[in-house]
Amino acid sequence: MTTAPRPALTEAAAAGRGKDPRPAGTGRLGRAPRPRRRGYESLSGYLFVAPAVVLFLVMGLYTVGYGFLLSFATWNGFSPSWTWVGLQNYKDLLWANPMYAPQVQKAAIHTFYVMVAVPLLTVLVSFPLAILLNSAKRFQGVLRSIYFVPYVTSGIAVFFAWTYILQPDGAVNSLLSTLGLGSLSQPQGWLGNPHTALPTMIVVTVWGAVPVSMLLYLTGLQTVDRNLLEAAQLDGAGWWRTNASVVWPLLRPITAIVVLLNLRDSLQGFQTFLVMTNGGPGDHTNVLGLEAYTLAFLKDLAPTLGLASALGWLLFAAALVIALINLRMLRSRT
């Protein structure tokens, strides 16, 4: 090795740098493919990509464009033509039509509560749970499987089971009575009381959301540098302080993802509400996703598909804004 300055490259050498030093036609890499073979390769490449492109064009672009156009029309799904109404569907949903606007506003308030409570509670439950599971010395695999059960069993049947558990003579009230907490039980059932129905639905939603969030946190915990934790402990930080001041800030990107995923689900998801309450009692658990579904499919073929589509686009706009805010926050903190 020498410290002497290298001689400058000659112009010719500089121009040839990085090029194959072998003369053309010698060696496999330097051989130019024959045009016909290159054509076959291109064609086969396009053909392999074609299914995905076609599927995207038909299932993605076409339906998205179709739905967007539909939001400016009234249609019942079957009549031969659409009636163009411009922005009227959006106006009707937001303020203009007394048949729809009050319902949408009420559903928006419920959705807002769900959007605030579900991500918050999911983080509050899944982060400590992940910490505890990560530090478990024995049966870690079994415990992880147990806590993941709600995710793998989530489905229509489980939500039907929840409705039975929450009935006036269901397991929750029975358990409370057995524990001597009968005064906390709900005589009309947890989904029958307008004051407990939405909070109960939030709890059930969180129950379904915790496993994936916990898994994300567990994944994040594997990446935390043990030296940092040891350094914190050497500085006298206890278990609580280490997790609150070292681990929690390090896992902030995971928290952002957990919050974003749950915000999206809270904004657009409605299956649980459809199965368990259908928006009831009365309309005390009606949410925007369910309102859009009802407008689209449960109005006995009234021409409200355009309204449903417009509501879908309003939800998309809200989701986009939330995603941008989340992205911005993520960038500023990391």
Place this chain on the structure above:
Amino acid sequence: MRIPFARISPKNPKSRLAAAAVATVLSLTPLAACGGSSGSSGDSKTLNMWTFKQSHVAGLRNAAAAFKKQTGITVNIQAYGPDDAYSTKVQAAAKTNDLPDVLEVHSDGDDLVWGATGIAKDISADVDSAWNGLYQKAVQTSGTVTAEKYKESLPTDSKSHGVQQGQRFSVPFTAGTFGIVMGNKTMLAAAGITKPPTTWEEFLTDLKATTAKDPKNGGLSLGLKVKATGLTWVLQPLAFAELGKEKYQALFGQDAAADFSSADGQKVLSLYDEMQPYWMPGTQSLDIDGADQAFAQGKAAWDIGGTFTLSYLQQNDMNPDNVMAFGLPAPQNAAVPKPALGPIALTSLTVTSTSSHPDNAEKWMKFLSQPSVAATFAKDATEVPATELGADTAAVMGPTLADMTKTFEGGTAETTYDPSDNSFRAATYDQDSMGVVLADLTPLKQKSVASTAADLAKLNKSFWATSK
């Protein structure tokens, strides 16, 4: 770097192309499947029929066996429920060209709406007077676009917009009515009740007696998760009896002095609110089947439904002879003290426009309307058939169902509550939205009578304002 697939067959680019082509075809297969084939039977010896009534399946299959013997045509019966799911399934099947040959539908609702959309075939030319004459007189025009129905369809936002006067999209299959109260005779006897109440006040006294006897299981069950049941099965017949036909219809009209916010409106809402202490716990979270099931299981002493409820109760192991059935009684001093409940067509049969064999489908529908077949079906399904059975009616249907049909008797045009009459409502009227407001009065106790009345009137006004 060369991509791996290029090494698979470097000397044969054609095989790569073939592989890519196969991949393309396989990937697009799901799209091709979206086109689907018709759910209508392809051959002339098979028909497919869908129903939303699980309790009809056994009776229909028995009838189908007899039909096959007579004609050699096989009819496959499939049930899909509940109602909302059935409606969604039919819409989806219509979009994918996968409809069956025959559909059982809600009478004078789905049939006309599906006729307007092209799902149901116009059968007016095929249902002659001989066929139509087989049905009870009260339901003979069911499924037909009468002058009144045509007028209702004219606004562009009407669900049946596009139908033409004189068209017919269904023939009736079962008849009956809503607003039938059923009591568990054993539980009623335990509370000292042995005969049906004759007035609304007596009914409330009886409810008080059963709930006092058994606070947990002595209440009234009604599937209020389905939003309009409280409105259409209780409040409307109650309001009709209390106010009389004209004032009842005015509740849904445009005159603020006579709508729900009026003294009359508040009076009927107060009557309805008197049921508050007697609801079965959690009835607001039950759908119609769930409420009937709770009654059959002894979780409620009373149940409100229709003539069609008895079959479901029987299906859930309740002995029909243990059911005391009567029409919702009128309040004392009501304008119509003895209201009759108009027998209406409840479900009908329609031929789909995509059926490959509409002639066979109509042959099957006509077969079901024959008195002997209808009588057998009525026994199998514990239903009131739309077919006129004459003097045999009571013997065929059994004593409880015959009791229910007594509510049809003795009424005139002014004293008979006809739940299928919508001529006095706005074209965009939505009973579910009205039901949601009503639920806040009772059983949810979220609003007073006055504020419920104001909200119902406001909502009703919005229907009129948006009817074009």
